[in-house]
Amino acid sequence: MxxxxxxxxxxxxxxxxAAWLGWRWLAKRKNPGCGGECGCxxxxxxxxxxxx
Amino acid sequence: xxxxxxxxAAPVGPAASRLPVYALVGNPNCGKTxxxxxxxxxxxxxGNYPGVTVEKKEGTTYSQHGQPITVIDLPGTYSLAARSPDxxxxxxxxxxxxxxxxxPDRILCIVDATNLERxxxxxxxxxxxxxxxxxxxxxxxxxxxxGLNLRxxxxxxxxxxxxxxxxxxxQKGLIELRVAMSRLEIPLSRHAWDVPAKIAPAVAELQASLxxxxxxxxxxxxAEALLLLTDRDxxxxxxxxxxxxxxxxxxxxxxxxxxxxxxxxxxTLVKSRFAAIQRITNEVxxxxxxxxxxxxxxxxxxxxHHVWGWFILGAILTVLFLSIFVLAExxxxxxxxxxxxxxxxxxxxxxxxxxxxxxxxxxxxGVGGVVKFLPQILIxxxxxxxxxxxxxxxxxxxxxxxxxxxxGLNGKSFIPLLSSYACAIPGIMATRTIESKRxxxxxxxxxxxxxxxxxxxxxxxxxxxxxxAERVSLGAKAGIMIGMYALGxxxxxxxxxxxxxxxxxxxxxxxxxxLPAYQRPSLKWVATHMLERAWSFLRQAGTxxxxxxxxxxxxxxxxKAPEGANxxxxxxxxxxxxxxxxxxPVIKPIGFDWQIGIGLISSFAAREVFVSTMxxxxxxxxxxxxxxxxxxxxxxxxxxxxxxxxxxPLVCLTLMIxxxxxxxxxxxxxxxxxETGGWKWPLFQTVYLTGTAWIVCFIVYQAGRAxxx
Numbered sequence: 208m209x210x211x212x213x214x215x216x217x218x219x220x221x222x223x224x225a226a227w228l229g230w231r232w233l234a235k236r237k238n239p240g241c242g243g244e245c246g247c248x249x250x251x252x253x254x255x256x257x258x259x
Numbered sequence: 260x261x262x263x264x265x266x267x268a269a270p271v272g273p274a275a276s277r278l279p280v281y282a283l284v285g286n287p288n289c290g291k292t293x294x295x296x297x298x299x300x301x302x303x304x305x306g307n308y309p310g311v312t313v314e315k316k317e318g319t320t321y322s323q324h325g326q327p328i329t330v331i332d333l334p335g336t337y338s339l340a341a342r343s344p345d346x347x348x349x350x351x352x353x354x355x356x357x358x359x360x361x362x363p364d365r366i367l368c369i370v371d372a373t374n375l376e377r378x379x380x381x382x383x384x385x386x387x388x389x390x391x392x393x394x395x396x397x398x399x400x401x402x403x404x405x406g407l408n409l410r411x412x413x414x415x416x417x418x419x420x421x422x423x424x425x426x427x428x429x430q431k432g433l434i435e436l437r438v439a440m441s442r443l444e445i446p447l448s449r450h451a452w453d454v455p456a457k458i459a460p461a462v463a464e465l466q467a468s469l470x471x472x473x474x475x476x477x478x479x480x481x482a483e484a485l486l487l488l489t490d491r492d493x494x495x496x497x498x499x500x501x502x503x504x505x506x507x508x509x510x511x512x513x514x515x516x517x518x519x520x521x522x523x524x525x526x527t528l529v530k531s532r533f534a535a536i537q538r539i540t541n542e543v544x545x546x547x548x549x550x551x552x553x554x555x556x557x558x559x560x561x562x563x564h565h566v567w568g569w570f571i572l573g574a575i576l577t578v579l580f581l582s583i584f585v586l587a588e589x590x591x592x593x594x595x596x597x598x599x600x601x602x603x604x605x606x607x608x609x610x611x612x613x614x615x616x617x618x619x620x621x622x623x624x625g626v627g628g629v630v631k632f633l634p635q636i637l638i639x640x641x642x643x644x645x646x647x648x649x650x651x652x653x654x655x656x657x658x659x660x661x662x663x664x665x666x667g668l669n670g671k672s673f674i675p676l677l678s679s680y681a682c683a684i685p686g687i688m689a690t691r692t693i694e695s696k697r698x699x700x701x702x703x704x705x706x707x708x709x710x711x712x713x714x715x716x717x718x719x720x721x722x723x724x725x726x727x728a729e730r731v732s733l734g735a736k737a738g739i740m741i742g743m744y745a746l747g748x749x750x751x752x753x754x755x756x757x758x759x760x761x762x763x764x765x766x767x768x769x770x771x772x773x774l775p776a777y778q779r780p781s782l783k784w785v786a787t788h789m790l791e792r793a794w795s796f797l798r799q800a801g802t803x804x805x806x807x808x809x810x811x812x813x814x815x816x817x818x819k820a821p822e823g824a825n826x827x828x829x830x831x832x833x834x835x836x837x838x839x840x841x842x843x844p845v846i847k848p849i850g851f852d853w854q855i856g857i858g859l860i861s862s863f864a865a866r867e868v869f870v871s872t873m874x875x876x877x878x879x880x881x882x883x884x885x886x887x888x889x890x891x892x893x894x895x896x897x898x899x900x901x902x903x904x905x906x907x908p909l910v911c912l913t914l915m916i917x918x919x920x921x922x923x924x925x926x927x928x929x930x931x932x933x934e935t936g937g938w939k940w941p942l943f944q945t946v947y948l949t950g951t952a953w954i955v956c957f958i959v960y961q962a963g964r965a966x967x968x
Contacts, residue, residue, distance in 0.1 A: 213612030224809040
């Protein structure tokens, strides 16, 4: 792939990544719950398999 | 037994037009959630009660004829006299005080069969409500093992409601329970207890007001009157319908009158209820001879000993951290090699250009730098799971409680703080069980000081990769790691002590804690716990960290430097470089340059992003475009403009200390805002934590420099 084409593809990927991060940040602001990150899933699974 | 005068209504069934709604209530740790999961399977809906951060869990089960039945899992509580927002929701739903949740048609009271007397207090209060109740005696297997013979028929006779023996964990007794739940009519309780004659007028007057002014049905009004007269510290939560002013007046008047008489009638009421419960348990529970101390008691005599207990805790932590270093090294090196090989392969097969650089210097360097720490995360959570599964964690909490009480922390703060070692977010959410708002906020404020797993890659990069192996032994590395965890813990206690004496003054209530019996660890549980953490870590690396790495590569590669500029000049004049340079005057006094500054800025999204940022920054700066150097070599080669090495042992130590204190996590801030209901506390937390980080780092770095390090 030519360097010019590489630049275009790379910039598109960067734009998509930035848009996704921005969308995620906005979605988190609307619903700032645990959101399944950072061990919250572990909590849910623990509750499910909690023996007693 | 004659019906007491307040029980006179006909049996209550669900409205004919809709399906019955059952509420599950019980003491904490009675197996309520296990039973809810067993009844509803995957048909669950989890949300929040409006206006209050308490989880609302609803599910659907089916009657013996296949009719759907709605089940609401209410938060666990020891009594209807609520002491925390969770317990207040249970009380409000059962008393019909919440407009967002209709009063359940029927109530399933889950009772721990091994501890009938304590559990019956809540059952007794619920039976007062005059609603159809089914009592589920859970953990029958453990009761039998403990030598208890429970006369189910006698209990049914005494309470006057169906009693179903059950082992929710083994799915035993569920068919009988479903059959009982399917009954069209459930008899109302015939239980009776003596309300002291002196209190009866107060109960009657309050009941009348609750009926006429608060529109409560007569039996609910009576139960609520009894509750209001014994509930000293009533917790109110958003969404709870307030009492009518007239009812409040009557309550105040009676309480004042009793205070004037100098008689604690509230306590008399509680004692009267316990006397009734004691009478029931004497009839129902038969013990198989005298029992001496159990095996758990014998082990606890050593494990919770005020001297030996601490030795054992120290030994366990040492083994844990040594294992992290010893066992994880080979798989870590293997992962590192795979990412380096992938990067080299792409460099060899793609022509030079931005896409190639984005893949190798952005995505692979960023994600690979974090993923290589997966073995250590797995080992850490294997040990944590093992300790939880055996029941040792509760003993560690018991040991710590004395220490926490001395700094003014609530005993209930232990579990949130312990959870914060994994991640501050579930830890902060776990503070909902703390009844005192001040204690809750203190716990939230100090929770991020507990070293979470996201800090682990930063500590490990600094310790394992940058402290010279020939001068630092394995034991010393483990010691430094324990030191970082200890520093955060001590700082959390110190700040809690400070806040409890200044901003949030108040006495902590005494802690009531159950020590579960020791048990053989469940390897299935430990494996699930460990794999879930690993999945969480990999998902974070594959999504957020990948996204940030891509954006960060762009920020370090653009705008392009003039033709002929070297990699270092390119990074310096890039957007990331300019941001780092802007921050450098603030962080230079603590030994950090603009390149570390880029890492500090980016890791505000998540702490482990610091490692991936270092991977991008130092790979981008590396002049060797065809061969990928390990990150530690690239970092060791980094220099200040005057030629001094950038990452000295002193700077590594300072950087670790910075990460112990600094509030470097946007997700945690969002959760603190949600839990405290505004930006005041998250902003205060950011200022005090990051401010402390800078001051401590300044002292350590400058003192270290003065001493010649």
